[in-house]
Amino acid sequence: VREPDLAGRHVVISAGGTREPLDPVRFLGNRSSGKQGYALARTAAARGARVTLVAANTALPDPAGVDVVPVGTAVQLREAVLKAAADADAVVMAAAVADFRPATYAAGKIKKRDGQEPAPITLVRNPDILAEISVDRARPGQVIVGFAAETDDVLANGRRKLERKGCDLLVVNEVGERKTFGAEENEAVVLAADGGETPVPHGPKEALADTVWDLVAARLG
Numbered sequence: 001v002r003e004p005d006l007a008g009r010h011v012v013i014s015a016g017g018t019r020e021p022l023d024p025v026r027f028l029g030n031r032s033s034g035k036q037g038y039a040l041a042r043t044a045a046a047r048g049a050r051v052t053l054v055a056a057n058t059a060l061p062d063p064a065g066v067d068v069v070p071v072g073t074a075v076q077l078r079e080a081v082l083k084a085a086a087d088a089d090a091v092v093m094a095a096a097v098a099d100f101r102p103a104t105y106a107a108g109k110i111k112k113r114d115g116q117e118p119a120p121i122t123l124v125r126n127p128d129i130l131a132e133i134s135v136d137r138a139r140p141g142q143v144i145v146g147f148a149a150e151t152d153d154v155l156a157n158g159r160r161k162l163e164r165k166g167c168d169l170l171v172v173n174e175v176g177e178r179k180t181f182g183a184e185e186n187e188a189v190v191l192a193a194d195g196g197e198t199p200v201p202h203g204p205k206e207a208l209a210d211t212v213w214d215l216v217a218a219r220l221g
């Protein structure tokens with residue numbers, strides 16, 4: 001059993017993947033299962049934290065003792081995270097948030113018509129929640145953690161992303177068709193704004209989660 005080193009702390013975790021609707025039956029989505037975010041929620045609760053889990057389109061059982069807030073789109077996820085972050089000691093953005101959403105939503109199902117070319121889908125940018133909460137910290141000393149899935153130049157791209165977003169820690173994963181998304185295990189490097197670099201060997205998502213909480217707890221002092 002671990003020390004309850006997060007006792008008295010409130011942590012907010014986003015998990016899963018947003019779905020951006022085109023019409024009542026279709027959406028643009030991604031392959032995030034939410035398993036890493038749920039592992040973060042379970043391990044934080046085991047270490048004594050009060051946990052708010054903002055869950056985007058996950059199909060996983062609610063972790064015991066965790067406050068789960070279900071959301072669908074990036075805009076809904078932003079609202080829920082900003083609300084919960086107001087009194088949080090740490091925010092971990094493990095969700096795969098769509099960078100873009102369809103510019104328009106069709107109230108009725110989009111139909112195919114004989115002899116007509118399909119209509120193009122126009123996209124608009126979603127808010128970057130991680131960048132926003134990193135720049136406008138809800139509390140001094142609040143620790144903000146992001147995730148980055150990269151397919152190449154993993155460390156260099158991760159370091160650039162950490163700086164661009166302004167968060168304290170960035171968990172960098174290498175992804176591919178059979179890597180990370182939906183898997184039970186993960187392998188990553190945690191980059192810190194102060195220059196730190198913590199490799200996490202291939203293993204269960206709980207082990208990566210505990211490394212993240214070790215680094216967060218050290219920063220909370």
Ligand code: C5P
Nearest residue numbers: 093095097099126127128129130146147
């Ligand atoms: O820029 P990229 O999508 O690779 O960044 C990934 C990180 O940023 C994740 O922590 C994700 O939760 C967060 N993110 C966000 N808002 C977006 C896109 C990503 O908070 N619109």
